[in-house]
Amino acid sequence: MNQRWSMVQYRTYPNKLLKRLKTESELPAVDMFVTTADALKEPPILTVNTVLSLLAVDYPANKLACYVSDDGASPLTFYALTEAVEYAKRWVPFCKKHGVSVRAPFMYFSQTSHICNSFSSEFLTEWKKMKSEYDELSKRINEAVSSKSVPYPNINEEFAAFSRMENRDHPSIVKVIVENRERSIGGLPHVIYVSREKRPKHPHHYKAGAMNVLTRVSAVMTNAPIIMNVDCDMFVNNPTCFYEAMCLLLGFKSERESAFVQFPQVFYGGLKDDPFGNQLKVLFSVVLAGISAIQGPCYAGTGCFHRRKTIYGFPAEDSKGNFLEFFNGSNEANMEELINRFGHCKELLRSILSIHLNKAGDTLSFESAVEAAHIVAGCKYENNTYWGDQVGWVYGSSTEDLLLSLKLFSTGWRSVYCTPQPPAFLGCAPSSGPETLLQQRRWAAGQLELFVGRHSPLLSTITKKLEIRQCLAFLSIWALRPIPEIFYSILPALSLLTNTHFMPKFPEPIVLIPISLFVLFNFFGLMEYWRCNLSTREWWNNQRMARINCASGWLFGFFDVTLKLLGLSDIVFFVTPKDERDNDPNADKFTFNSDVMFIPPTTLLFLNLVGLVIIAPKLARGDFNMLLEVLCSAWVVSCFNPFLKGLVRKGRYGLPWSIICKSGALALMFIYICKVHVQGGLI
């Protein structure tokens, strides 16, 4: 309820913004970050589309720079980008000339493939040319990816940096792919490829580490006061969204109101009625909006505009405040403190100072900036500094986004939720059973890491500026839910197996209490879906998926954190594979593999099935004494319905034998224990 209480919706008026500023040149510069990590799981053609859509946004190009972080250090990604910018030289003017609405070519061409004759012939000719060029481009890139090599004639000295390189053991690579030398409004924004240094013995902190490197590299190169970031699986869907964001960054009296502007994550290619529960529509339209009036929505990791100063850890009340003392003079102590905080790179310190004085702008010539960029992208740069803790993206949680939000709220900042129509960004959600569960596991683990970590919301409420209700919102920790929920799922089976009650006997009037609680709770959930214009089916699918996630992904998230706390293993950020959607007619069927994550739900299903089978004769005799327990059990079985179907289906749509056997053995063991310990049971 707390998370739904303070709903606020902001309406933005980009046209008024332009009237208020004297000229467009008053708009703040924006550094755009794209992260990619694995050229095989994240096809470069997706990253290319992300980048093309960013290069083509409606915003003066001389105010933009696009930084692509490649944690895979893949020559394929680099090659794809170099090819893409050639295409961009024609794509961007085409979009701007014709006011194209979706500027990621793959989406644009798939939406306009049945192009009608109402367009002028001039447009049609250009459209056809752009489309065939794009088809060529994607063919070249995909061929390079499937042959795992860059086509020979393209290899030049630029590729030398990638040769004979391990993707986990290499120096930093920074390459300027496009430099908008004239700083012309109509040109292309700068495009810079960054692959940070990686060494096997150095923890790289996954995405949070990549974001910190991007922050520093961009600081020494363009140092825009605003940073926006998207994942490589997300593209700009509404080209005016930069102006929307600026309304909320420039429109408040105090900067404190908008440390960052978050756009909802909306996914493309979602299946009808969301069978995997990964469209997160209610989360983004109800929950994030529902905390908007407390301290604001959390940062969702992508589709967000940050003030650079907040990333550096500047506190909110008075952005000069505490920091001035370090910046004041050139006396030794202050310099030492600065180096302690931000590291030793002079160019970086200078750029931070200019952010502090609100005098952001280009810092160095690109040639010398690239040198500094290599230094700040080094894996040892952060040693003995505040990076990853008080400065930058915080390390220690696989949901680095929540952790950063927590840090900002704790220092008194607020955030703003921006929900324009059409949605500003569209992303891609995991497309199969195992991937969905893995993502949920990572998120659940991340939330719990947050809770037990140094920046715990409870601590931050007591000692810092995190508001109590914002703290409550952080306390909905998925990874703790499996503990009660698994017991609740076992309980009806246990009752049926041992002929004991945990519910009032039917038809005593008191049964109305649990029944009405159950009905009210679910009806409330359903109404929320109706209010969001979602179907009843979608509510059912999503609530069913929540039970499956809980018994599987969230439970393992809990184990992951427990093992981490015991020092037995560390949590790995598994990148979600992003496959290009084909029109697979079976796409809505749940898929399985032999991952242990499938064991708990299968076991729960088996237990309840056995319970129902055992009670069936009694029901047939007209003995409804245990009706409530039967209903509970049936509810559990219907929640795990995709697993029931998995028992009979074949191939990737079927539960593998190994899972069936292991779960069967666990269920039998449980039944055996019941039999031994509960005398007078049915069995």
Ligand SMILES: O=c1ccn([C@@H]2O[C@H](COP(=O)(O)OP(=O)(O)O[C@H]3O[C@H](CO)[C@@H](O)[C@H](O)[C@H]3O)[C@@H](O)[C@H]2O)c(=O)[nH]1
């Ligand atoms: O070592 C890594 C691992 C991941 N990534 C990037 O992180 C992004 C998100 O990864 P993805 O596999 O797509 O995870 P999702 O679960 O889809 O991501 C959601 O959840 C993450 C936190 O768990 C957030 O960071 C994301 O913004 C949010 O979209 C992608 O761009 C990756 O390339 C890196 O740059 N380096």
Ligand SMILES: [Mn+2]
């Ligand atoms: Mn993703």
